[in-house]
Amino acid sequence: MIDSPLRGPPLRRPPLRRPPVALTIAGSDPSGGAGIQADLKTFSALGAYGTSVITALTAQNTRGVTGIHLVPPDFVTEQLQTLVADVRIDAIKIGMLATRELADAVAAFLRGYPCDVVVLDPVMVATSGDRLLAPDAVEAIRRLMPLAGLITPNLEEAADLLRTDPATDAPGMLEQARLLVARGARRVLVKGGHLRESSAAVDVFVSPEIEEVLTAGWVRTSNTHGTGCTLSSAIAALRTQRESWLEAVTGAKQWLTGAIAAADVLDVGHGHGPVHHFHRMWASDAAGVGQS
Numbered sequence: 001m002i003d004s005p006l007r008g009p010p011l012r013r014p015p016l017r018r019p020p021v022a023l024t025i026a027g028s029d030p031s032g033g034a035g036i037q038a039d040l041k042t043f044s045a046l047g048a049y050g051t052s053v054i055t056a057l058t059a060q061n062t063r064g065v066t067g068i069h070l071v072p073p074d075f076v077t078e079q080l081q082t083l084v085a086d087v088r089i090d091a092i093k094i095g096m097l098a099t100r101e102l103a104d105a106v107a108a109f110l111r112g113y114p115c116d117v118v119v120l121d122p123v124m125v126a127t128s129g130d131r132l133l134a135p136d137a138v139e140a141i142r143r144l145m146p147l148a149g150l151i152t153p154n155l156e157e158a159a160d161l162l163r164t165d166p167a168t169d170a171p172g173m174l175e176q177a178r179l180l181v182a183r184g185a186r187r188v189l190v191k192g193g194h195l196r197e198s199s200a201a202v203d204v205f206v207s208p209e210i211e212e213v214l215t216a217g218w219v220r221t222s223n224t225h226g227t228g229c230t231l232s233s234a235i236a237a238l239r240t241q242r243e244s245w246l247e248a249v250t251g252a253k254q255w256l257t258g259a260i261a262a263a264d265v266l267d268v269g270h271g272h273g274p275v276h277h278f279h280r281m282w283a284s285d286a287a288g289v290g291q292s
Helices: 035-045 073-084 100-112 135-147 155-162 170-182 227-239 245-261
Strands: 021-028 049-060 065-070 091-094 118-120 188-191 200-206 211-217
Touching: 021 035, 021 073, 021 227, 035 049, 035 227, 049 073, 049 100, 073 100, 091 227, 100 135, 118 135, 118 227, 135 155, 155 170, 155 188, 170 188, 170 200, 170 211, 188 227, 200 245, 211 245, 227 245
Parallel strands: 021 049, 021 091, 091 118
Antiparallel strands: 049 065, 188 200, 200 211
């Protein structure tokens, strides 16, 4: 008679862990460098569980955008309502909205589902120069501003929102950020990545209580596809884990600088390639490129 194998004690299940859950409401980028693909990579790299609601399908690569197929606003609303009926959302990042109708649908959702951490990246133009927001949608983005905890326009987007010319230096960026706060934004991060004559990458953070000029060294690379999407989603992910908005912004800027510094180890496409979202996790890639 063969003895039965000994059975050990029942396996213990690890304790349940609820990570911070971040939602990106944005367009899709098949090349993976921007849009919801970049946002989900960023959430994962920074310790948040990523969820997504798609507002638009794009045909694009690292060289440019060849087509945009918009998701009907009613279906965007259905995606949102179905998601939050089951999953508790800790942070929301809003990216490409494309039209007034889509922006209004997202605004209506936010009014019915308030969230403490909402980052609005007013995506108007892609890195390639392709316009991603209809002209009549700018006013709808202005109406969205008070519903967000932070907005993250670049120089051209800040100017569009204010109906003025882009700032050309840090003092001008500060003034435009102050004007956006005066016009309803709760906090503003104006991104100065297009200040090419500057010797540093300069961003300005303004809230009713704080004004900060944030600088980082320039990284010489053409792989900058999706930097705006990536920064805003990094702020959303980190705000769930930091004591203040400023800490989340500075942490996200530091992490993105490392992702840009490591970007050239990735051979993806023939245009503006992606940043390296996993530069802190793929240790062999990060070696020697100033992991931050």
